[in-house]
Every structure is written in structure tokens, then in C-alpha cells.
Amino acid sequence: MTDSAFHFQTLHPDTILDALFEQGIRVDSGLTALNSYENRVYQFLDEDRRRYVVKFYRPARWNAEQIEEEHQFALELQANEVPLAAPLSIDGKTLFEHQGFLFALFPSLGGRQYETDNLDQMEQVGRYLGRIHQTGRGECFHHRPTIGIQEYLLEPRALFDATYLIPSALKAAFLQSVDALIAEVTARWDLDYRALRLHGDCHPGNILWRDGPLFVDLDDSRNGPAVQDIWMLLNGDKASQRLQLETIIEAYEEFGSFNTDELKRIEPLRAMRMVWYLAWIMRRWDDPAFPGSFPWMKEEDFWRRQTATFNEQVRVLREPPLQLTPMY
Incomplete structure (x- = not known):
């Protein structure tokens, strides 16, 4: 892989058309670019006027085995009647390769904002x-990672130490705040939970509404605690x-129990x-897409x-965690 491929500089319209x-x-x-920083996603119509999305x-970032695990999870969810955008299969495959790029096709599914x-x-x-989560508990991912301190805190800390983006006069204070945050999270993070396959990035922007929710973008799917998909x-x-x-968990428990002990992980996960x-x-x-999109950096x-x-997050971590209202 070349640096230009990593930055998508070699992904030209003709390359996309040839791949399809x-x-x-x-x-x-025409190919209509959809909003995505991490990947390149385009909507189009084929010659039969069917609307697709190609990603x-x-x-x-992810290797083929990791992407295929995501696809398999999406197809399992779809088979279990979860409304989501699952990849399309062509000749028994959902992941394809062209000139070093891995790509997948999806149906174009619209909706309004959640x-x-x-x-x-x-x-x-x-x-x-x-x-x-009922589906996700069947087994864990074998190739995708599990949420943990190494990936989410320690590796970023090393990057912060080396970057030129942080002004030198402010870097020591910033790193001190990072170290305090890492210490507080580490003191509260344990592995005493049942990991399962998660959506992983279940924020409101990844839910569309079409007479009910439509879940999109399993790109950050990984193993972890159930509360990751709630907080x-x-x-x-x-x-x-x-x-x-209380609203979410009452409905959630129609399909499986939720361990309320996981609520103590909300603020560590936020940090x-x-x-x-x-x-x-x-x-x-x-x-090149990033400096223009995040100029405040x-x-x-x-x-x-x-x-x-x-x-401030250090202070929040030291407070009692969010709890459900006691039932008497």
C-alpha cells in the first residue's frame, strides 16, 4: 500500500467505475459522495435505476478478515430481523478488491434524523x-479487537507525546491532563464482564428513522461491554x-437481561x-481531507x-456513577 492509497489520492472516478x-x-x-471521513462512500444508480451505495x-485500517467479520455480523443481524444496512452479496461474496482497495456494496436506504x-x-x-446484543452474545469476534485501555488510552498517549500539532507551550499541561485521565480510568476499568459483539459506534448519527430505527455503519464494530452501545x-x-x-433498558430487556453493574463503565468509556x-x-x-475539516486542531x-x-472528565470520574432509580 502506498501513502497515496491510504489518503485515497489514487481512488479516481474511473477507478470506482471499473471496480463496479x-x-x-x-x-x-454520477457518483454522489456521502459524508464519511474514514472511508470513501458514494451513492449511485445503476442502468436499471436501482440505487446503491459503494464503500x-x-x-x-481493517484487514479483509476483520471486514468480513463485520459483514457476517451484519448479515446475522439482518437474518434476525434487525433493521440495518447490510452488505450485498455477489456470487457469494460481500467484500471485493480493486487496485489495492477493498470495497463493498450496500442498498441505498434513506431515512430522517433520529x-x-x-x-x-x-x-x-x-x-x-x-x-x-442477543445476536452479539452468540460468539465474539476473532479478528476484530476488544475495547480496552491499550488501544483507547495508551497508544493515543504515545501519539500525543510525539505530535507537532500541540503547541509546545501548552503540551506539558495537556499531557498532564491526559495522564490524570488515564490513571482514573485505569483505576475503574476491569474485565469482569461478558464481552459481546457490538455495533461499537451507536450514536444518534448512526441511526436513521423509517417508521422505526435503521442502524447504519458497523465500521467500528468490535467486542466490548453491552453499555458501550447505550451510553x-x-x-x-x-x-x-x-x-x-430507564427507557432504553426496559425495552432492551424484552430480549435479554442487562447487567446494571455495567453502568459504572459509562464515564470510563466516555473518557x-x-x-x-x-x-x-x-x-x-x-x-488532505482532515486539516480542512478540523482547522481548530x-x-x-x-x-x-x-x-x-x-x-473536567477526571472530576466526573470521581463522582458516583449513573444509576437507575431504585424500585421498591
């Missing part, structure tokens, strides 16, 4: 999360989050995502705010 033609797909419309995976303050919608999402759906103050959590997300942007900084005020955010 090899699979018997003739494009009748070209960023080289060197309403994060709508408890009725949240209840339906909770019900389907229960079904997703990103919570918003507002503690009282609001408690109500939302891990904060650190991981920042490191993800840094790792992609040489991709070059501003001193951003790093001051980020230091303050990490310090």
Missing part, C-alpha cells in the same frame, strides 16, 4: 439494541439521562472515546479547552 463494472454493476448516474475502505429527545423513538431503539444515546442532565437510560477520537484525527492528519485555544475538558 468488474462486479457486473454499470453506473447510470471503499481506508487501506491499512430524534434524541423522543422517548418513544428511544424505546424502539432500546428494543432493537436488545436484539442486536452515547444519553444526553442532557443527570435526571434526563436517568430517564433515558476513552474522548482520547481515542482526538488521536484518530491526528493519525489522519496527513490525509491548529489553534491554541482548542488545546486549552481540550485540557480543561480532560480535567
Whole structure:
């Protein structure tokens, strides 16, 4: 793989059209780029006016075995009547290769925005999360990783230490806040839970609404605790989050029990995502799409705010975790 392939500089329209033609797909419309930083995703119509989405995976992120595990999980979920965008199969395959790029085809499924303050919608999402996890408990991924401190905290810490993006005058204070966050998470992170296959990135932007939820983008699917697919759906103050959590879990438990001991992992998981997300942007900084999309990474005020955010998360971690309302 070349650096230009990693940055998609060699993924030209003709390359995409040739890749699709090899699979018997003739494009009748233009290729419409869809919003995706990590991969390259395009919508199009074929000669029979059927609408598709093609996804070209960023080289060197996931290998073929890891992507195929994601696809298999999606197909299992689809077979278990979970509404989601699953890859299409051509001659028994869902993953294809062209000029070093791995790609997959999906049906184009539209929908409106999931309403994060709508408890009725949240209840339906909770019900389907229960079904997703019922399938996910069947076995763990063998090739995809498990959420943990090494990937989400320690590797990013090494990247922060080496990067030139953090202003030198602010770097020591920033690294001190990172170290404090790592220490607090490490003290609270244990492996005393049953890992399962997760959606992995179940935030409101990855849920569409079509008379019910439609889950999209299993690209970050991995093993981990069930609460990982729940905490990103919570918003507002503690009282609001408690109500939302109770709504989700009550519906979730129609399909399987939820271990409420996992609630203590919500803030550690939030901290891990904060650190991981920042490191993800840094790792992609040489991709020309990233500096223009995240210009604040070059501003001193951003790093001051980020230091303050990490310090605040340390304080939150020291508070009692979110709990459900006791039932008497």
C-alpha cells in the first residue's frame, strides 16, 4: 500500500467505475459522495435505476478478515430481523478488491434524523439494541479487537507525546491532563464482564428513522461491554439521562437481561472515546481531507479547552456513577 492509497489520492472516478463494472454493476448516474471521513462512500444508480451505495475502505485500517467479520455480523443481524444496512452479496461474496482497495456494496436506504429527545423513538431503539446484543452474545469476534485501555488510552498517549500539532507551550499541561485521565480510568476499568459483539459506534448519527430505527455503519464494530452501545444515546442532565437510560433498558430487556453493574463503565468509556477520537484525527492528519475539516486542531485555544475538558472528565470520574432509580 502506498501513502497515496491510504489518503485515497489514487481512488479516481474511473477507478470506482471499473471496480463496479468488474462486479457486473454499470453506473447510470454520477457518483454522489456521502459524508464519511474514514472511508470513501458514494451513492449511485445503476442502468436499471436501482440505487446503491459503494464503500471503499481506508487501506491499512481493517484487514479483509476483520471486514468480513463485520459483514457476517451484519448479515446475522439482518437474518434476525434487525433493521440495518447490510452488505450485498455477489456470487457469494460481500467484500471485493480493486487496485489495492477493498470495497463493498450496500442498498441505498434513506431515512430522517433520529430524534434524541423522543422517548418513544428511544424505546424502539432500546428494543432493537436488545436484539442486536442477543445476536452479539452468540460468539465474539476473532479478528476484530476488544475495547480496552491499550488501544483507547495508551497508544493515543504515545501519539500525543510525539505530535507537532500541540503547541509546545501548552503540551506539558495537556499531557498532564491526559495522564490524570488515564490513571482514573485505569483505576475503574476491569474485565469482569461478558464481552459481546457490538455495533461499537451507536450514536444518534448512526441511526436513521423509517417508521422505526435503521442502524447504519458497523465500521467500528468490535467486542466490548453491552453499555458501550447505550451510553452515547444519553444526553442532557443527570435526571434526563436517568430517564433515558430507564427507557432504553426496559425495552432492551424484552430480549435479554442487562447487567446494571455495567453502568459504572459509562464515564470510563466516555473518557476513552474522548482520547481515542482526538488521536484518530491526528493519525489522519496527513490525509488532505482532515486539516480542512478540523482547522481548530491548529489553534491554541482548542488545546486549552481540550485540557480543561480532560480535567473536567477526571472530576466526573470521581463522582458516583449513573444509576437507575431504585424500585421498591
